[in-house]
Amino acid sequence: MSPDSPAVLAEGLTKRFASFTAVDHLDLRIEKGEVVGFIGPNGAGKSTTIRMLCGLLRPSEGRASVAGFDVGRQPEEVREHIGYMSQKFSLYGDLTVRENLRFFAGIYRVPHHDLGERMRFAISMAGLEGREDVLVRTLAGGWKQRLALGCAILHRPPILFLDEPTSGVEPEARRRFWDLIHELAAGGVAILVSTHYMEEAEYCNRIALIDGGRLVAMGTPSELRxxxxxxxxxxxxxxxxxxxxxxxxxxxxxxxxxxxxxxxxxxxxxxxxxxxxxxxxxxxxxxxxxxxxxxxxxxxxxxxxxxxxxxxxxxxx
Ligand SMILES: Nc1ncnc2c1ncn2[C@@H]1O[C@H](COP(=O)(O)OP(=O)(O)OP(=O)(O)O)[C@@H](O)[C@H]1O
Missing domain, CATH: 3.30.70.100 (Alpha-Beta Plaits)
Structure with missing residues:
Protein backbone atom coordinates (compact mmCIF):
# COMPACT_ATOMS: atom_id res chain seq x y z
CA MET A 1 0.00 0.00 0.00
CA SER A 2 1.55 3.31 -1.01
CA PRO A 3 1.76 5.93 1.78
CA ASP A 4 -0.86 8.22 0.21
CA SER A 5 -3.37 5.66 -0.98
CA PRO A 6 -6.53 5.19 1.09
CA ALA A 7 -6.84 2.03 3.19
CA VAL A 8 -10.18 1.22 1.58
CA LEU A 9 -11.57 2.53 -1.68
CA ALA A 10 -14.83 1.26 -3.14
CA GLU A 11 -16.34 2.61 -6.36
CA GLY A 12 -19.76 1.55 -7.55
CA LEU A 13 -19.51 -1.61 -5.46
CA THR A 14 -22.55 -3.77 -6.17
CA LYS A 15 -23.75 -7.22 -5.08
CA ARG A 16 -26.74 -8.97 -6.60
CA PHE A 17 -28.23 -12.22 -5.35
CA ALA A 18 -30.23 -13.43 -8.39
CA SER A 19 -32.52 -10.49 -9.20
CA PHE A 20 -32.14 -8.89 -5.74
CA THR A 21 -29.61 -6.08 -5.31
CA ALA A 22 -28.21 -6.19 -1.75
CA VAL A 23 -25.50 -3.55 -2.31
CA ASP A 24 -26.13 -0.94 -4.95
CA HIS A 25 -23.26 1.12 -6.41
CA LEU A 26 -21.62 1.97 -3.10
CA ASP A 27 -18.74 4.45 -2.95
CA LEU A 28 -16.59 4.42 0.17
CA ARG A 29 -13.19 5.76 1.13
CA ILE A 30 -11.43 5.09 4.44
CA GLU A 31 -8.08 6.62 5.35
CA LYS A 32 -5.42 5.12 7.58
CA GLY A 33 -6.13 5.69 11.27
CA GLU A 34 -9.77 6.46 10.61
CA VAL A 35 -12.72 4.84 12.41
CA VAL A 36 -15.74 4.72 10.11
CA GLY A 37 -19.08 3.62 11.52
CA PHE A 38 -21.32 1.62 9.19
CA ILE A 39 -24.91 2.31 10.19
CA GLY A 40 -28.19 1.21 8.66
CA PRO A 41 -31.38 -0.72 9.31
CA ASN A 42 -31.53 -4.53 9.25
CA GLY A 43 -30.92 -5.87 5.77
CA ALA A 44 -29.40 -2.57 4.56
CA GLY A 45 -26.39 -4.38 3.10
CA LYS A 46 -23.71 -3.77 5.75
CA SER A 47 -22.57 -7.38 6.18
CA THR A 48 -22.64 -8.00 2.42
CA THR A 49 -20.45 -4.92 1.85
CA ILE A 50 -18.02 -5.98 4.58
CA ARG A 51 -17.81 -9.51 3.14
CA MET A 52 -16.98 -8.10 -0.29
CA LEU A 53 -14.32 -5.82 1.20
CA CYS A 54 -12.81 -8.82 3.03
CA GLY A 55 -12.50 -10.74 -0.24
CA LEU A 56 -15.04 -13.32 0.96
CA LEU A 57 -17.73 -12.46 -1.58
CA ARG A 58 -17.14 -11.48 -5.19
CA PRO A 59 -18.70 -8.15 -6.28
CA SER A 60 -21.24 -8.37 -9.12
CA GLU A 61 -20.19 -4.94 -10.38
CA GLY A 62 -17.90 -2.06 -9.45
CA ARG A 63 -14.55 -2.36 -7.75
CA ALA A 64 -12.87 -2.03 -4.39
CA SER A 65 -9.29 -1.99 -3.25
CA VAL A 66 -8.25 -2.80 0.29
CA ALA A 67 -4.66 -2.14 1.37
CA GLY A 68 -4.02 -1.50 -2.33
CA PHE A 69 -5.28 -4.95 -3.45
CA ASP A 70 -8.31 -5.54 -5.63
CA VAL A 71 -10.98 -7.47 -3.70
CA GLY A 72 -12.23 -9.30 -6.81
CA ARG A 73 -8.87 -10.22 -8.34
CA GLN A 74 -6.60 -10.48 -5.27
CA PRO A 75 -8.79 -11.80 -2.42
CA GLU A 76 -5.88 -13.79 -0.90
CA GLU A 77 -3.68 -10.69 -0.60
CA VAL A 78 -6.62 -8.72 0.78
CA ARG A 79 -7.21 -11.34 3.50
CA GLU A 80 -3.54 -11.24 4.53
CA HIS A 81 -3.78 -7.50 5.17
CA ILE A 82 -7.02 -7.32 7.10
CA GLY A 83 -8.50 -8.41 10.39
CA TYR A 84 -12.15 -9.47 10.36
CA MET A 85 -14.40 -9.97 13.32
CA SER A 86 -18.07 -10.87 13.00
CA GLN A 87 -20.67 -10.72 15.74
CA LYS A 88 -20.42 -14.49 16.17
CA PHE A 89 -16.80 -14.05 17.33
CA SER A 90 -15.75 -17.41 15.73
CA LEU A 91 -13.87 -18.53 18.83
CA TYR A 92 -13.57 -22.16 19.94
CA GLY A 93 -15.33 -22.60 23.28
CA ASP A 94 -13.64 -25.92 24.06
CA LEU A 95 -10.17 -24.45 23.63
CA THR A 96 -8.44 -22.20 26.17
CA VAL A 97 -7.60 -18.54 25.59
CA ARG A 98 -4.01 -19.45 24.72
CA GLU A 99 -5.09 -22.31 22.40
CA ASN A 100 -7.48 -20.03 20.52
CA LEU A 101 -4.73 -17.46 20.02
CA ARG A 102 -2.33 -20.16 18.78
CA PHE A 103 -4.95 -21.49 16.41
CA PHE A 104 -5.62 -18.07 14.86
CA ALA A 105 -1.91 -17.25 14.75
CA GLY A 106 -1.55 -20.41 12.62
CA ILE A 107 -4.36 -19.34 10.29
CA TYR A 108 -2.83 -15.89 9.91
CA ARG A 109 0.62 -17.41 9.43
CA VAL A 110 2.23 -15.39 12.21
CA PRO A 111 6.00 -16.16 12.03
CA HIS A 112 7.11 -18.50 14.82
CA HIS A 113 9.67 -16.07 16.23
CA ASP A 114 6.95 -13.37 16.63
CA LEU A 115 4.37 -15.68 18.20
CA GLY A 116 5.23 -15.11 21.89
CA GLU A 117 5.26 -11.32 21.61
CA ARG A 118 2.06 -11.16 19.51
CA MET A 119 0.21 -13.45 21.92
CA ARG A 120 1.35 -11.42 24.93
CA PHE A 121 0.15 -8.24 23.21
CA ALA A 122 -3.27 -9.75 22.41
CA ILE A 123 -3.66 -11.11 25.96
CA SER A 124 -2.74 -7.82 27.56
CA MET A 125 -4.90 -5.81 25.15
CA ALA A 126 -7.87 -8.03 25.99
CA GLY A 127 -7.08 -7.75 29.72
CA LEU A 128 -6.83 -11.56 29.94
CA GLU A 129 -3.59 -11.87 31.88
CA GLY A 130 -3.90 -14.74 34.33
CA ARG A 131 -6.73 -16.32 32.32
CA GLU A 132 -4.61 -17.79 29.54
CA ASP A 133 -5.58 -21.36 30.46
CA VAL A 134 -9.29 -20.76 30.99
CA LEU A 135 -11.73 -22.45 28.58
CA VAL A 136 -13.22 -19.78 26.33
CA ARG A 137 -16.80 -21.01 26.80
CA THR A 138 -16.58 -20.07 30.49
CA LEU A 139 -15.67 -16.44 29.72
CA ALA A 140 -18.29 -13.66 29.93
CA GLY A 141 -19.35 -11.92 26.69
CA GLY A 142 -17.09 -8.89 27.09
CA TRP A 143 -13.95 -11.04 27.54
CA LYS A 144 -14.84 -13.20 24.55
CA GLN A 145 -15.34 -10.09 22.48
CA ARG A 146 -11.94 -8.65 23.40
CA LEU A 147 -10.28 -12.02 22.82
CA ALA A 148 -11.92 -12.19 19.36
CA LEU A 149 -10.48 -8.77 18.58
CA GLY A 150 -7.08 -9.95 19.89
CA CYS A 151 -7.27 -12.95 17.53
CA ALA A 152 -8.24 -10.71 14.60
CA ILE A 153 -5.16 -8.49 15.03
CA LEU A 154 -2.50 -11.17 15.73
CA HIS A 155 -0.95 -10.61 12.29
CA ARG A 156 -0.98 -6.79 12.81
CA PRO A 157 -3.34 -5.97 9.95
CA PRO A 158 -3.43 -2.31 8.85
CA ILE A 159 -7.19 -2.57 8.24
CA LEU A 160 -9.93 -3.99 10.45
CA PHE A 161 -13.50 -4.91 9.51
CA LEU A 162 -15.72 -5.34 12.53
CA ASP A 163 -19.25 -6.55 11.80
CA GLU A 164 -21.43 -5.72 14.80
CA PRO A 165 -18.67 -6.61 17.23
CA THR A 166 -20.50 -5.18 20.25
CA SER A 167 -23.79 -6.97 19.63
CA GLY A 168 -25.13 -8.54 22.83
CA VAL A 169 -22.32 -7.25 25.01
CA GLU A 170 -23.10 -5.24 28.16
CA PRO A 171 -22.61 -1.43 28.03
CA GLU A 172 -19.51 -1.30 30.27
CA ALA A 173 -17.71 -3.91 28.14
CA ARG A 174 -18.82 -2.12 24.97
CA ARG A 175 -17.25 1.10 26.25
CA ARG A 176 -13.97 -0.70 26.94
CA PHE A 177 -14.09 -2.25 23.50
CA TRP A 178 -14.38 1.20 21.92
CA ASP A 179 -11.32 2.34 23.86
CA LEU A 180 -9.44 -0.53 22.21
CA ILE A 181 -10.74 0.47 18.77
CA HIS A 182 -9.45 4.00 19.31
CA GLU A 183 -6.06 2.75 20.54
CA LEU A 184 -5.69 0.71 17.35
CA ALA A 185 -6.76 3.66 15.18
CA ALA A 186 -4.24 5.90 16.98
CA GLY A 187 -1.60 3.42 15.82
CA GLY A 188 -2.70 3.98 12.20
CA VAL A 189 -5.15 1.08 11.74
CA ALA A 190 -8.15 1.90 9.50
CA ILE A 191 -11.38 0.49 10.93
CA LEU A 192 -14.83 -0.05 9.45
CA VAL A 193 -17.26 -1.04 12.18
CA SER A 194 -20.95 -1.76 11.82
CA THR A 195 -23.23 -1.31 14.78
CA HIS A 196 -26.86 -1.14 15.78
CA TYR A 197 -26.13 0.98 18.84
CA MET A 198 -26.72 4.60 17.93
CA GLU A 199 -24.60 6.00 20.75
CA GLU A 200 -21.63 4.15 19.24
CA ALA A 201 -21.98 6.11 16.01
CA GLU A 202 -20.91 9.10 18.07
CA TYR A 203 -17.50 7.48 18.75
CA CYS A 204 -16.65 7.27 15.02
CA ASN A 205 -14.60 9.79 13.05
CA ARG A 206 -17.04 9.45 10.18
CA ILE A 207 -20.29 7.61 9.59
CA ALA A 208 -21.47 5.87 6.44
CA LEU A 209 -25.25 5.61 6.51
CA ILE A 210 -26.68 2.90 4.27
CA ASP A 211 -30.27 1.97 3.40
CA GLY A 212 -31.56 -0.45 0.79
CA GLY A 213 -27.99 -1.19 -0.31
CA ARG A 214 -27.27 2.46 -1.13
CA LEU A 215 -25.16 5.02 0.65
CA VAL A 216 -27.51 7.65 2.07
CA ALA A 217 -24.89 9.93 3.61
CA MET A 218 -21.30 9.97 4.73
CA GLY A 219 -19.65 12.45 7.06
CA THR A 220 -18.64 13.30 10.61
CA PRO A 221 -21.43 13.16 13.20
CA SER A 222 -21.65 16.97 13.19
CA GLU A 223 -21.72 17.17 9.38
CA LEU A 224 -24.59 14.68 9.31
CA ARG A 225 -26.47 16.67 11.97
N1 LIG B 1 -26.40 -15.13 0.28
C1 LIG B 1 -27.49 -14.39 0.13
N2 LIG B 1 -28.47 -14.73 -0.75
C2 LIG B 1 -29.58 -13.97 -0.90
N3 LIG B 1 -29.81 -12.83 -0.22
C3 LIG B 1 -28.88 -12.44 0.66
C4 LIG B 1 -27.67 -13.19 0.88
N4 LIG B 1 -26.93 -12.53 1.83
C5 LIG B 1 -27.64 -11.44 2.17
N5 LIG B 1 -28.80 -11.38 1.48
C6 LIG B 1 -29.82 -10.32 1.56
O1 LIG B 1 -29.18 -9.09 1.30
C7 LIG B 1 -29.73 -8.05 2.12
C8 LIG B 1 -28.62 -7.37 2.89
O2 LIG B 1 -28.16 -8.25 3.90
P1 LIG B 1 -26.99 -7.87 4.89
O3 LIG B 1 -26.79 -9.05 5.80
O4 LIG B 1 -25.85 -7.38 4.13
O5 LIG B 1 -27.65 -6.67 5.68
P2 LIG B 1 -27.16 -5.96 7.03
O6 LIG B 1 -27.24 -4.51 6.78
O7 LIG B 1 -25.86 -6.52 7.44
O8 LIG B 1 -28.30 -6.39 8.03
P3 LIG B 1 -28.21 -6.84 9.57
O9 LIG B 1 -27.99 -5.60 10.34
O10 LIG B 1 -29.57 -7.44 9.79
O11 LIG B 1 -27.09 -7.84 9.66
C9 LIG B 1 -30.77 -8.71 3.01
O12 LIG B 1 -32.05 -8.51 2.43
C10 LIG B 1 -30.40 -10.18 2.97
O13 LIG B 1 -31.54 -11.00 3.15
Missing amino acids: QRSLGGDLFEVDCVPLGAALKALGSAQGVVEAAIFGDKLHIVLGQGGLSAEELPRFLAEREIRVGSVRPATPSLEDVFVRLVSTTRETRAAS
Whole structure:
Protein backbone atom coordinates (compact mmCIF):
# COMPACT_ATOMS: atom_id res chain seq x y z
CA MET A 1 0.00 0.00 0.00
CA SER A 2 1.55 3.31 -1.01
CA PRO A 3 1.76 5.93 1.78
CA ASP A 4 -0.86 8.22 0.21
CA SER A 5 -3.37 5.66 -0.98
CA PRO A 6 -6.53 5.19 1.09
CA ALA A 7 -6.84 2.03 3.19
CA VAL A 8 -10.18 1.22 1.58
CA LEU A 9 -11.57 2.53 -1.68
CA ALA A 10 -14.83 1.26 -3.14
CA GLU A 11 -16.34 2.61 -6.36
CA GLY A 12 -19.76 1.55 -7.55
CA LEU A 13 -19.51 -1.61 -5.46
CA THR A 14 -22.55 -3.77 -6.17
CA LYS A 15 -23.75 -7.22 -5.08
CA ARG A 16 -26.74 -8.97 -6.60
CA PHE A 17 -28.23 -12.22 -5.35
CA ALA A 18 -30.23 -13.43 -8.39
CA SER A 19 -32.52 -10.49 -9.20
CA PHE A 20 -32.14 -8.89 -5.74
CA THR A 21 -29.61 -6.08 -5.31
CA ALA A 22 -28.21 -6.19 -1.75
CA VAL A 23 -25.50 -3.55 -2.31
CA ASP A 24 -26.13 -0.94 -4.95
CA HIS A 25 -23.26 1.12 -6.41
CA LEU A 26 -21.62 1.97 -3.10
CA ASP A 27 -18.74 4.45 -2.95
CA LEU A 28 -16.59 4.42 0.17
CA ARG A 29 -13.19 5.76 1.13
CA ILE A 30 -11.43 5.09 4.44
CA GLU A 31 -8.08 6.62 5.35
CA LYS A 32 -5.42 5.12 7.58
CA GLY A 33 -6.13 5.69 11.27
CA GLU A 34 -9.77 6.46 10.61
CA VAL A 35 -12.72 4.84 12.41
CA VAL A 36 -15.74 4.72 10.11
CA GLY A 37 -19.08 3.62 11.52
CA PHE A 38 -21.32 1.62 9.19
CA ILE A 39 -24.91 2.31 10.19
CA GLY A 40 -28.19 1.21 8.66
CA PRO A 41 -31.38 -0.72 9.31
CA ASN A 42 -31.53 -4.53 9.25
CA GLY A 43 -30.92 -5.87 5.77
CA ALA A 44 -29.40 -2.57 4.56
CA GLY A 45 -26.39 -4.38 3.10
CA LYS A 46 -23.71 -3.77 5.75
CA SER A 47 -22.57 -7.38 6.18
CA THR A 48 -22.64 -8.00 2.42
CA THR A 49 -20.45 -4.92 1.85
CA ILE A 50 -18.02 -5.98 4.58
CA ARG A 51 -17.81 -9.51 3.14
CA MET A 52 -16.98 -8.10 -0.29
CA LEU A 53 -14.32 -5.82 1.20
CA CYS A 54 -12.81 -8.82 3.03
CA GLY A 55 -12.50 -10.74 -0.24
CA LEU A 56 -15.04 -13.32 0.96
CA LEU A 57 -17.73 -12.46 -1.58
CA ARG A 58 -17.14 -11.48 -5.19
CA PRO A 59 -18.70 -8.15 -6.28
CA SER A 60 -21.24 -8.37 -9.12
CA GLU A 61 -20.19 -4.94 -10.38
CA GLY A 62 -17.90 -2.06 -9.45
CA ARG A 63 -14.55 -2.36 -7.75
CA ALA A 64 -12.87 -2.03 -4.39
CA SER A 65 -9.29 -1.99 -3.25
CA VAL A 66 -8.25 -2.80 0.29
CA ALA A 67 -4.66 -2.14 1.37
CA GLY A 68 -4.02 -1.50 -2.33
CA PHE A 69 -5.28 -4.95 -3.45
CA ASP A 70 -8.31 -5.54 -5.63
CA VAL A 71 -10.98 -7.47 -3.70
CA GLY A 72 -12.23 -9.30 -6.81
CA ARG A 73 -8.87 -10.22 -8.34
CA GLN A 74 -6.60 -10.48 -5.27
CA PRO A 75 -8.79 -11.80 -2.42
CA GLU A 76 -5.88 -13.79 -0.90
CA GLU A 77 -3.68 -10.69 -0.60
CA VAL A 78 -6.62 -8.72 0.78
CA ARG A 79 -7.21 -11.34 3.50
CA GLU A 80 -3.54 -11.24 4.53
CA HIS A 81 -3.78 -7.50 5.17
CA ILE A 82 -7.02 -7.32 7.10
CA GLY A 83 -8.50 -8.41 10.39
CA TYR A 84 -12.15 -9.47 10.36
CA MET A 85 -14.40 -9.97 13.32
CA SER A 86 -18.07 -10.87 13.00
CA GLN A 87 -20.67 -10.72 15.74
CA LYS A 88 -20.42 -14.49 16.17
CA PHE A 89 -16.80 -14.05 17.33
CA SER A 90 -15.75 -17.41 15.73
CA LEU A 91 -13.87 -18.53 18.83
CA TYR A 92 -13.57 -22.16 19.94
CA GLY A 93 -15.33 -22.60 23.28
CA ASP A 94 -13.64 -25.92 24.06
CA LEU A 95 -10.17 -24.45 23.63
CA THR A 96 -8.44 -22.20 26.17
CA VAL A 97 -7.60 -18.54 25.59
CA ARG A 98 -4.01 -19.45 24.72
CA GLU A 99 -5.09 -22.31 22.40
CA ASN A 100 -7.48 -20.03 20.52
CA LEU A 101 -4.73 -17.46 20.02
CA ARG A 102 -2.33 -20.16 18.78
CA PHE A 103 -4.95 -21.49 16.41
CA PHE A 104 -5.62 -18.07 14.86
CA ALA A 105 -1.91 -17.25 14.75
CA GLY A 106 -1.55 -20.41 12.62
CA ILE A 107 -4.36 -19.34 10.29
CA TYR A 108 -2.83 -15.89 9.91
CA ARG A 109 0.62 -17.41 9.43
CA VAL A 110 2.23 -15.39 12.21
CA PRO A 111 6.00 -16.16 12.03
CA HIS A 112 7.11 -18.50 14.82
CA HIS A 113 9.67 -16.07 16.23
CA ASP A 114 6.95 -13.37 16.63
CA LEU A 115 4.37 -15.68 18.20
CA GLY A 116 5.23 -15.11 21.89
CA GLU A 117 5.26 -11.32 21.61
CA ARG A 118 2.06 -11.16 19.51
CA MET A 119 0.21 -13.45 21.92
CA ARG A 120 1.35 -11.42 24.93
CA PHE A 121 0.15 -8.24 23.21
CA ALA A 122 -3.27 -9.75 22.41
CA ILE A 123 -3.66 -11.11 25.96
CA SER A 124 -2.74 -7.82 27.56
CA MET A 125 -4.90 -5.81 25.15
CA ALA A 126 -7.87 -8.03 25.99
CA GLY A 127 -7.08 -7.75 29.72
CA LEU A 128 -6.83 -11.56 29.94
CA GLU A 129 -3.59 -11.87 31.88
CA GLY A 130 -3.90 -14.74 34.33
CA ARG A 131 -6.73 -16.32 32.32
CA GLU A 132 -4.61 -17.79 29.54
CA ASP A 133 -5.58 -21.36 30.46
CA VAL A 134 -9.29 -20.76 30.99
CA LEU A 135 -11.73 -22.45 28.58
CA VAL A 136 -13.22 -19.78 26.33
CA ARG A 137 -16.80 -21.01 26.80
CA THR A 138 -16.58 -20.07 30.49
CA LEU A 139 -15.67 -16.44 29.72
CA ALA A 140 -18.29 -13.66 29.93
CA GLY A 141 -19.35 -11.92 26.69
CA GLY A 142 -17.09 -8.89 27.09
CA TRP A 143 -13.95 -11.04 27.54
CA LYS A 144 -14.84 -13.20 24.55
CA GLN A 145 -15.34 -10.09 22.48
CA ARG A 146 -11.94 -8.65 23.40
CA LEU A 147 -10.28 -12.02 22.82
CA ALA A 148 -11.92 -12.19 19.36
CA LEU A 149 -10.48 -8.77 18.58
CA GLY A 150 -7.08 -9.95 19.89
CA CYS A 151 -7.27 -12.95 17.53
CA ALA A 152 -8.24 -10.71 14.60
CA ILE A 153 -5.16 -8.49 15.03
CA LEU A 154 -2.50 -11.17 15.73
CA HIS A 155 -0.95 -10.61 12.29
CA ARG A 156 -0.98 -6.79 12.81
CA PRO A 157 -3.34 -5.97 9.95
CA PRO A 158 -3.43 -2.31 8.85
CA ILE A 159 -7.19 -2.57 8.24
CA LEU A 160 -9.93 -3.99 10.45
CA PHE A 161 -13.50 -4.91 9.51
CA LEU A 162 -15.72 -5.34 12.53
CA ASP A 163 -19.25 -6.55 11.80
CA GLU A 164 -21.43 -5.72 14.80
CA PRO A 165 -18.67 -6.61 17.23
CA THR A 166 -20.50 -5.18 20.25
CA SER A 167 -23.79 -6.97 19.63
CA GLY A 168 -25.13 -8.54 22.83
CA VAL A 169 -22.32 -7.25 25.01
CA GLU A 170 -23.10 -5.24 28.16
CA PRO A 171 -22.61 -1.43 28.03
CA GLU A 172 -19.51 -1.30 30.27
CA ALA A 173 -17.71 -3.91 28.14
CA ARG A 174 -18.82 -2.12 24.97
CA ARG A 175 -17.25 1.10 26.25
CA ARG A 176 -13.97 -0.70 26.94
CA PHE A 177 -14.09 -2.25 23.50
CA TRP A 178 -14.38 1.20 21.92
CA ASP A 179 -11.32 2.34 23.86
CA LEU A 180 -9.44 -0.53 22.21
CA ILE A 181 -10.74 0.47 18.77
CA HIS A 182 -9.45 4.00 19.31
CA GLU A 183 -6.06 2.75 20.54
CA LEU A 184 -5.69 0.71 17.35
CA ALA A 185 -6.76 3.66 15.18
CA ALA A 186 -4.24 5.90 16.98
CA GLY A 187 -1.60 3.42 15.82
CA GLY A 188 -2.70 3.98 12.20
CA VAL A 189 -5.15 1.08 11.74
CA ALA A 190 -8.15 1.90 9.50
CA ILE A 191 -11.38 0.49 10.93
CA LEU A 192 -14.83 -0.05 9.45
CA VAL A 193 -17.26 -1.04 12.18
CA SER A 194 -20.95 -1.76 11.82
CA THR A 195 -23.23 -1.31 14.78
CA HIS A 196 -26.86 -1.14 15.78
CA TYR A 197 -26.13 0.98 18.84
CA MET A 198 -26.72 4.60 17.93
CA GLU A 199 -24.60 6.00 20.75
CA GLU A 200 -21.63 4.15 19.24
CA ALA A 201 -21.98 6.11 16.01
CA GLU A 202 -20.91 9.10 18.07
CA TYR A 203 -17.50 7.48 18.75
CA CYS A 204 -16.65 7.27 15.02
CA ASN A 205 -14.60 9.79 13.05
CA ARG A 206 -17.04 9.45 10.18
CA ILE A 207 -20.29 7.61 9.59
CA ALA A 208 -21.47 5.87 6.44
CA LEU A 209 -25.25 5.61 6.51
CA ILE A 210 -26.68 2.90 4.27
CA ASP A 211 -30.27 1.97 3.40
CA GLY A 212 -31.56 -0.45 0.79
CA GLY A 213 -27.99 -1.19 -0.31
CA ARG A 214 -27.27 2.46 -1.13
CA LEU A 215 -25.16 5.02 0.65
CA VAL A 216 -27.51 7.65 2.07
CA ALA A 217 -24.89 9.93 3.61
CA MET A 218 -21.30 9.97 4.73
CA GLY A 219 -19.65 12.45 7.06
CA THR A 220 -18.64 13.30 10.61
CA PRO A 221 -21.43 13.16 13.20
CA SER A 222 -21.65 16.97 13.19
CA GLU A 223 -21.72 17.17 9.38
CA LEU A 224 -24.59 14.68 9.31
CA ARG A 225 -26.47 16.67 11.97
CA GLN A 226 -26.10 19.83 9.86
CA ARG A 227 -27.10 18.05 6.68
CA SER A 228 -30.18 16.39 8.13
CA LEU A 229 -31.51 19.60 9.63
CA GLY A 230 -30.37 22.08 7.00
CA GLY A 231 -28.91 24.30 9.71
CA ASP A 232 -28.27 24.57 13.45
CA LEU A 233 -30.81 23.60 16.06
CA PHE A 234 -31.68 25.96 18.95
CA GLU A 235 -33.98 25.63 21.92
CA VAL A 236 -35.82 28.83 22.73
CA ASP A 237 -37.49 29.36 26.08
CA CYS A 238 -40.16 32.02 25.45
CA VAL A 239 -43.83 32.98 25.99
CA PRO A 240 -46.30 32.94 24.43
CA LEU A 241 -45.16 29.95 22.38
CA GLY A 242 -47.91 30.13 19.76
CA ALA A 243 -47.11 33.76 18.83
CA ALA A 244 -43.38 32.97 18.72
CA LEU A 245 -44.01 30.02 16.43
CA LYS A 246 -46.10 32.18 14.10
CA ALA A 247 -43.51 34.97 14.00
CA LEU A 248 -40.57 32.65 13.43
CA GLY A 249 -42.39 30.38 10.97
CA SER A 250 -42.20 33.12 8.33
CA ALA A 251 -38.87 34.72 9.33
CA GLN A 252 -36.00 34.63 6.87
CA GLY A 253 -33.37 31.98 7.61
CA VAL A 254 -35.64 29.86 9.82
CA VAL A 255 -35.63 26.41 8.23
CA GLU A 256 -37.98 24.88 10.75
CA ALA A 257 -39.83 25.90 13.92
CA ALA A 258 -41.81 23.60 16.19
CA ILE A 259 -43.10 23.49 19.75
CA PHE A 260 -41.23 20.92 21.81
CA GLY A 261 -42.71 20.52 25.29
CA ASP A 262 -42.78 24.01 26.83
CA LYS A 263 -40.02 25.32 24.53
CA LEU A 264 -39.60 26.16 20.88
CA HIS A 265 -37.14 24.24 18.69
CA ILE A 266 -35.93 26.16 15.68
CA VAL A 267 -33.44 25.40 12.94
CA LEU A 268 -31.51 28.40 11.66
CA GLY A 269 -29.99 28.16 8.20
CA GLN A 270 -27.52 30.43 6.42
CA GLY A 271 -28.11 34.06 5.46
CA GLY A 272 -31.08 34.98 7.65
CA LEU A 273 -31.92 35.52 11.28
CA SER A 274 -28.99 34.58 13.55
CA ALA A 275 -29.17 33.15 17.08
CA GLU A 276 -27.81 36.45 18.44
CA GLU A 277 -30.57 38.44 16.72
CA LEU A 278 -33.30 36.11 17.91
CA PRO A 279 -34.09 37.66 21.36
CA ARG A 280 -34.52 41.16 19.86
CA PHE A 281 -36.57 39.81 16.95
CA LEU A 282 -38.97 38.15 19.40
CA ALA A 283 -39.00 41.04 21.89
CA GLU A 284 -40.06 43.41 19.09
CA ARG A 285 -43.10 41.17 18.64
CA GLU A 286 -43.93 41.26 22.34
CA ILE A 287 -42.65 37.82 23.08
CA ARG A 288 -40.69 37.37 26.32
CA VAL A 289 -37.49 35.38 25.86
CA GLY A 290 -35.89 33.47 28.74
CA SER A 291 -33.03 31.82 26.87
CA VAL A 292 -31.75 30.72 23.46
CA ARG A 293 -29.52 27.63 23.64
CA PRO A 294 -27.89 25.50 20.97
CA ALA A 295 -29.40 22.01 21.02
CA THR A 296 -27.95 18.76 19.72
CA PRO A 297 -30.28 16.37 17.93
CA SER A 298 -29.65 12.71 18.72
CA LEU A 299 -27.94 10.76 15.96
CA GLU A 300 -30.94 8.46 15.93
CA ASP A 301 -33.14 11.43 14.94
CA VAL A 302 -30.55 12.46 12.36
CA PHE A 303 -30.50 8.99 10.76
CA VAL A 304 -34.27 8.67 10.72
CA ARG A 305 -34.50 12.05 9.00
CA LEU A 306 -31.79 11.34 6.44
CA VAL A 307 -33.18 7.90 5.58
CA SER A 308 -36.78 9.12 5.26
CA THR A 309 -35.83 12.15 3.12
CA THR A 310 -33.74 9.92 0.84
CA ARG A 311 -36.56 7.36 0.55
CA GLU A 312 -39.02 10.15 -0.35
CA THR A 313 -36.63 11.56 -2.98
CA ARG A 314 -36.08 8.12 -4.50
CA ALA A 315 -39.80 7.34 -4.52
CA ALA A 316 -40.48 10.65 -6.30
CA SER A 317 -37.81 10.12 -8.97
N1 LIG B 1 -26.40 -15.13 0.28
C1 LIG B 1 -27.49 -14.39 0.13
N2 LIG B 1 -28.47 -14.73 -0.75
C2 LIG B 1 -29.58 -13.97 -0.90
N3 LIG B 1 -29.81 -12.83 -0.22
C3 LIG B 1 -28.88 -12.44 0.66
C4 LIG B 1 -27.67 -13.19 0.88
N4 LIG B 1 -26.93 -12.53 1.83
C5 LIG B 1 -27.64 -11.44 2.17
N5 LIG B 1 -28.80 -11.38 1.48
C6 LIG B 1 -29.82 -10.32 1.56
O1 LIG B 1 -29.18 -9.09 1.30
C7 LIG B 1 -29.73 -8.05 2.12
C8 LIG B 1 -28.62 -7.37 2.89
O2 LIG B 1 -28.16 -8.25 3.90
P1 LIG B 1 -26.99 -7.87 4.89
O3 LIG B 1 -26.79 -9.05 5.80
O4 LIG B 1 -25.85 -7.38 4.13
O5 LIG B 1 -27.65 -6.67 5.68
P2 LIG B 1 -27.16 -5.96 7.03
O6 LIG B 1 -27.24 -4.51 6.78
O7 LIG B 1 -25.86 -6.52 7.44
O8 LIG B 1 -28.30 -6.39 8.03
P3 LIG B 1 -28.21 -6.84 9.57
O9 LIG B 1 -27.99 -5.60 10.34
O10 LIG B 1 -29.57 -7.44 9.79
O11 LIG B 1 -27.09 -7.84 9.66
C9 LIG B 1 -30.77 -8.71 3.01
O12 LIG B 1 -32.05 -8.51 2.43
C10 LIG B 1 -30.40 -10.18 2.97
O13 LIG B 1 -31.54 -11.00 3.15
